[in-house]
Amino acid sequence: MSININITDEKKKNVSITKFQSERKIIQSAAVPIELENIDTDQIIPARFLKATTRDGFGKNLFRDWRYENNNETKPIKDFALNNTIYSGKILVAGKNFGCGSSREHAAWAIKDYGFDAVVSSFFADIFKNNALNNFLLPVQISDEFLQKIFKAIKEDANAELEINLEEQYIKIISTAEQENFEINKYKKTCLLNGYDDIDYLLNIKNKIEAFEAATV
Amino acid sequence: MSKTLFDKIWEKHIVQKIEDGPSVLYIDTHFIHEVTSPQAFAGLNKRGIKVFRPKQIVATADHNVPTLNQHLPIKEELSRLQVEALIKNCAEHNIELYGLGHPYQGIVHVIGPELGITQPGKTIVCGDSHTSTHGAFGAIAFGIGTSEVEMVLATQCLLQSKPKLLRINVEGELNKGVVSKDIILYIISLISASGATGYAVEFAGSAIKSLSMEARMTICNMSIEMGARCGLIAPDETTFNYIKEKQFAPKGDEWNKKLTYWKTLFTDADAVFDKEININAKDIEPMITYGTNPGMGIGVTKNIPNINDMDDKEKTYYEKSLHYMGLEAGTKMKGKKIDYVFIGSCTNSRIEDLRMIANFVKGKQKAKDVEVWIVPGSKQVEAQAQKEGIDKILVEAGFMLRQPGCSACLGMNEDKIPAGKYCISTSNRNFEGRQGPNARTFLASPLTAALAAITGEVGDVREYLN
Numbered sequence: 285m286s287i288n289i290n291i292t293d294e295k296k297k298n299v300s301i302t303k304f305q306s307e308r309k310i311i312q313s314a315a316v317p318i319e320l321e322n323i324d325t326d327q328i329i330p331a332r333f334l335k336a337t338t339r340d341g342f343g344k345n346l347f348r349d350w351r352y353e354n355n356n357e358t359k360p361i362k363d364f365a366l367n368n369t370i371y372s373g374k375i376l377v378a379g380k381n382f383g384c385g386s387s388r389e390h391a392a393w394a395i396k397d398y399g400f401d402a403v404v405s406s407f408f409a410d411i412f413k414n415n416a417l418n419n420f421l422l423p424v425q426i427s428d429e430f431l432q433k434i435f436k437a438i439k440e441d442a443n444a445e446l447e448i449n450l451e452e453q454y455i456k457i458i459s460t461a462e463q464e465n466f467e468i469n470k471y472k473k474t475c476l477l478n479g480y481d482d483i484d485y486l487l488n489i490k491n492k493i494e495a496f497e498a499a500t501v
Numbered sequence: 502m503s504k505t506l507f508d509k510i511w512e513k514h515i516v517q518k519i520e521d522g523p524s525v526l527y528i529d530t531h532f533i534h535e536v537t538s539p540q541a542f543a544g545l546n547k548r549g550i551k552v553f554r555p556k557q558i559v560a561t562a563d564h565n566v567p568t569l570n571q572h573l574p575i576k577e578e579l580s581r582l583q584v585e586a587l588i589k590n591c592a593e594h595n596i597e598l599y600g601l602g603h604p605y606q607g608i609v610h611v612i613g614p615e616l617g618i619t620q621p622g623k624t625i626v627c628g629d630s631h632t633s634t635h636g637a638f639g640a641i642a643f644g645i646g647t648s649e650v651e652m653v654l655a656t657q658c659l660l661q662s663k664p665k666l667l668r669i670n671v672e673g674e675l676n677k678g679v680v681s682k683d684i685i686l687y688i689i690s691l692i693s694a695s696g697a698t699g700y701a702v703e704f705a706g707s708a709i710k711s712l713s714m715e716a717r718m719t720i721c722n723m724s725i726e727m728g729a730r731c732g733l734i735a736p737d738e739t740t741f742n743y744i745k746e747k748q749f750a751p752k753g754d755e756w757n758k759k760l761t762y763w764k765t766l767f768t769d770a771d772a773v774f775d776k777e778i779n780i781n782a783k784d785i786e787p788m789i790t791y792g793t794n795p796g797m798g799i800g801v802t803k804n805i806p807n808i809n810d811m812d813d814k815e816k817t818y819y820e821k822s823l824h825y826m827g828l829e830a831g832t833k834m835k836g837k838k839i840d841y842v843f844i845g846s847c848t849n850s851r852i853e854d855l856r857m858i859a860n861f862v863k864g865k866q867k868a869k870d871v872e873v874w875i876v877p878g879s880k881q882v883e884a885q886a887q888k889e890g891i892d893k894i895l896v897e898a899g900f901m902l903r904q905p906g907c908s909a910c911l912g913m914n915e916d917k918i919p920a921g922k923y924c925i926s927t928s929n930r931n932f933e934g935r936q937g938p939n940a941r942t943f944l945a946s947p948l949t950a951a952l953a954a955i956t957g958e959v960g961d962v963r964e965y966l967n
Contacts, residue, residue, distance in 0.1 A: 321818045322694055322794050326932040331913040335565060335579035337539035337586050339647075350932045354920070379814065381695035384728060384794070385932060386911075387630040388537065389646035409698060410664075410730050411630060411644055418648035469662065471522025481648070483548070486656040489517060489525065490553075493658055496516040496527055 309399050309477060311422070311448040312458070316365050317438045318347075323378050324385035328352065329394045331386075342390050343397030362484035366398075370442040374401045376447075377434055381405075383412025392419045402448050404455065406431040417472055418481065424448055424455055430464040433457060450476060503769035505666055506735050507701045509768070510641045514624045516658060523660040529623040529916070530557055531597070532609045536564040536913070537589040537628030541651035542590040553592040554657045559618060560591050560598040564610045564629075565913050568876050568903035571601050580914060594654075605748075607879020607905040610634040610847035614718060615881055617747025621736035621763040626653060631847045631929065633724040636733035637717035638740055639766045641701070643731040652794045664730040665699055665775040668768070670706035673782035673790070678963040680857070681716035682849060682927065682946035684708065685723040686788035686798045688780065694796035698728030700776070705770060708782040709734060714743040715853040722848045723929050726795035735767040787962050789834050790931045790944040793822040799834065801949065801961050824937050825933050826941050827921075834959050839943065841924035842867075842954040845876030845903075846910035849947050851929035852885045858951040859891040861965075867899035868957030874916065875900050876908040900954065912937040925953040 318359060333345045351366055353359040360367040376395060383391060384406040392415040402422040416423045421490065426434075437457045438446040445458040456463035468476075475481060486493070504512075516525040533541075545552065552558065565580045575581035585602070591598040599605040605612055610631050613619040619635045625642035626632060628650045637780035645659065671684060689696070702724050709717070717734050724732025741760060742752045751759045763863075786800030799805065805823070807830050808816050823830060830838075844850070844858060855877065867873050875895055877883040883905060886892050892902055900949055909916040910928035917937030918924040924942050927950050931942040945953070948962045 319814075319817065320821065321814060323507075324794070324930075324932045326911075326930070326935050329937070330934055331564075334536050335583055337583055338543065349938055355938050379818070381698065381728070384694060385630065385725075386700075387644035387646055387932060389540075389628075389648060392646070397701060407698065409695070409728055412648060414649065415646035418646060433854060459823040469522045471519050471660075475604060480661045483544075483648075483652050483655055484523065485660065486652055486658050487550070490656060493516055493525075493527070493553075493656055494867050497657075501511075 309449065309451045311374060312445055313375050314371070315375040315377045315404070315434070315438060315444050315446050316371045316373060316433055318365050318376070318378045319435055321379035322381045322384055325383055325388050325391040327384055328383070328391040329388065334388060334390055337492075339393050341397065342394035343399065346394040346398045368404065374399060375404060375446055376400045376402070376432070377404045377438070379405065380407035380428065382408050383416070384409040387411045387415070389415040389419070392416045392421050398419045404431070404434065404446070417476070420476060422450060422476065423450065424466050426455060426464050426466055434461060503772040504956050505768045505772045505774065506639060506703055506733060506766055508772070510622055511663060513622070514641070519660070523859065526624060526661045528557070528620060528626050528653050528657055528659060528661050530559070530613075530625045531657075532610050532613055532625070532632070533558060533560045533584045533650065534561045534627070534628035535631065537647050538587045538590065538650055539583065540647045541628070541654055542594070543890065544651040545654055548655070550655055552596065552654045557657060558654070559597045559613070560587060560596050561606055561612055562587055563905070564907045564911065566601055566906045567914055568906045568916055571904045577915070587668050588905060593697045593943060604880050604884070607881065608850065608907055610718070610722065611851060611878030611882065612835075614638065614714070615879060616746070617744050617750035618862065619768050620744060620750075620759070620946055621740060626659065631722050632727065633732045634718050634722040634847055636721040636724065636731050637714060638744070639733055639736035639763070641731055641733065644725065653658050664701045664951065667697055667700040667729070667776045667778070668703045668705055668742060668774045669778045669780065671704065671708040671780045671782055672706040672862060673708055675782050676785065678787050678948060678966050679785050680946045681712055681719040683785055683788045683929045685720045686790065686795065686944060687785045689727045689796045690788070690798040691780075692727055692778065694794040695728045696796070697724065698730050701731045701846070702732045703774075704732060705768070706780075710737065713853060714739060715851045718851070720847055723795065726929055736741045736763050759778055787946060787949050789949065789959055790900045790942070791826060791834055792819070792917055793825055793931055793933050797822065798944065801959065802835055804835065805830050805832055809875045813929040835961060837959040838923065839953050839958060840871060840922040841918050842871060842873040842950050843871075843876070843918070843924055843926040843928060844910045844947055844950055845874065845878070845908050846928035847878065847907070848929045850876060850878030850882065854927065854947045855882065855886050855891050856889070857947050858942055859894040861948060861951045862898045862955060863894050865898055865955050867954050871953045871957050872949045872953060873900040874903055874909060876903045876916075877905050879905050898954070909936050911935060912940070918942070925950045925959065
């Protein structure tokens with residue numbers, strides 16, 4: 285691999301926490317389906333919950349206004365997927381154009397904090413996709429046809445498991461063994477598999493950035 | 502080789518290209534605000550590093566500030582702490598802050614242009630999706646997440662993949678009563694809320710060229726509502742005249758040098774786009790949205806579309822959307838009663854918007870049961886409105902004039918539309934709950950919103966214009 289990222293010892297300690305750990309190169313789990321298109325980040329985490337100054341604790345307000353009647357935590361909306369006890373797992377599956385709208389990274393933090401490691405859709409909004417990747421939340425973009433197969437498999441068996449293999453870049457419906465490949469650029473894949481982030485990379489080429497500035501002034 | 506406007510700017514900002522990966526893109530100007538920056542500063546502190554180029558960053562408080570009594574301490578504790586965190590972070594890192602009380606304070610996408618910081622050929626980012634606004638000057642400007650804010654604070658660079666290129670040509674003369682907000686709502690209704698995802702969009706054509714800078718900003722502002730990475734318009738005399746004499750515009754020899762460069766920023770005649778869409782300006786009516794994404798818009802005289810010819814997936818979404826809005830397929834939007842009018846946001850809160858409204862409502866009274874909020878985009882807009890007597894006209898019409906901020910566009914502060922109520926809004930998003938839990942939003946132009954303020958219902962502004 286042509287990507288060379290030097291990591292300091294101090295950074296290595298942090299990496300061990302955030303790393304897309306080796307055991308997670310493969311995510312195998314049941315999935316939670318939200319069969320709706322155009323899910324925007326205002327639904328994922330409404331603006332009134334963006335007042336925090338840390339990245340923690342957003343999971344409890346994930347899909348807040350779809351989860352509770354009139355914002356009342358004692359009145360969960362039973363048939364919403366996150367409240368429906370037949371669904372579980374570390375994979376969220378949703379309709380096309382997932383994460384559109386506001387750039388709020390809090391949406392990715394909320395999904396991750398709730399306990400998801402991957403989001404599967406036939407189409408992601410650009411900013412959300414970047415935000416997810418920067419938080420080691422894997423956006424798996426597949427064909428609409430395969431997405432419908434996944435929804436169907438979950439409909440038939442709420443415990444239907446999916447296997448997402450980042451190294452090999454495929455997603456598989458375990459029960460039917462149907463699978464499809466997904467795209468991810470080589471750089472991002474290396475980052476996810478090794479727990480590197482873009483800032484590590486950029487800090488490492490600071491002399492190049494300074495040279496660029498000097499040349500363009 | 503022929504190049505597009507986008508290519509010319511993009512190529513000039515590439516520090517390095519990663520094999521099979523993104524490019525390292527140099528960022529000229531970084532705007533920050535209180536909501537999406539605190540975690541980025543915390544990240545820097547954790548890494549023990551300082552901001553790399555503080556002089557290329559401008560901060561303001563807009564998303565989470567009250568729009569009444571801004572001279573008093575912020576009542577709501579979490580909001581106050583967030584604004585205080587911005588003050589502290591800017592002080593620690595030597596970043597210029599136009600916070601509450603400063604004569605330059607305002608919505609980040611209003612103040613950048615009006616201060617002359619937004620300029621052609623720049624790369625501009627902000628932790629806010631409507632950063633696309635600045636593309637109206639012929640800049641590459643786009644919204645980023647907080648991790649990316651941290652990257653830019655730390656290195657003045659981002660890792661970005663080059664988007665595909667789409668050109669939308671709007672040719673011809675605009676119909677009476679049709680303004681730039683209608684153009685962009687029309688485009689989004691044609692190509693959908695995801696129609697430009699993965700693309701940078703250049704807006705071109707005689708109808709676009711005829712627009713003022715503020716009108717162009719409204720168009721680029723809503724590029725994100727069709728999923729575009731950014732929107733841009735080639736700079737021309739209109740652009741240069743707007744920037745000249747602004748506070749932070751280049752002066753003297755520097756101005757001449759920049760102007761020479763800016764004049765090279767256009768798409769070459771035979772440059773190729775991945776996709777092109779041609780629109781006839783004559784086809785555009787005053788627009789109104791009826792659903793829960795900005796692509797769900799129609800001409801104000803049209804009926805809400807029927808669901809017969811949709812597939813099941815679309816039907817599910819569509820029915821959920823109309824149910825939320827309390828509307829029925831096949832019915833008219835014209836005549837629909839409204840409860841609130843919100844005129845504000847980074848889309849339509851500039852002085853030209855306020856002039857347009859004042860001109861229309863002068864001598865008229867708001868409808869009895871309607872509440873009308875006018876939230877100017879910045880302290881400078883507010884001051885200019887006062888200078889021109891616009892404030893008096895609006896107050897006499899029974900409108901409530903508030904202080905600058907994002908306000909009811911996103912309902913993050915206390916400016917929320919109550920559950921179940923209908924609001925005609927000049928903002929950019931009609932998502933469920935956007936303006937407050939269970940609030941219902943109709944997006945429209947400032948003219949159409951002003952008309953609704955007077956009549957209390959959705960109407961066709963053409964019937965009232967001579």
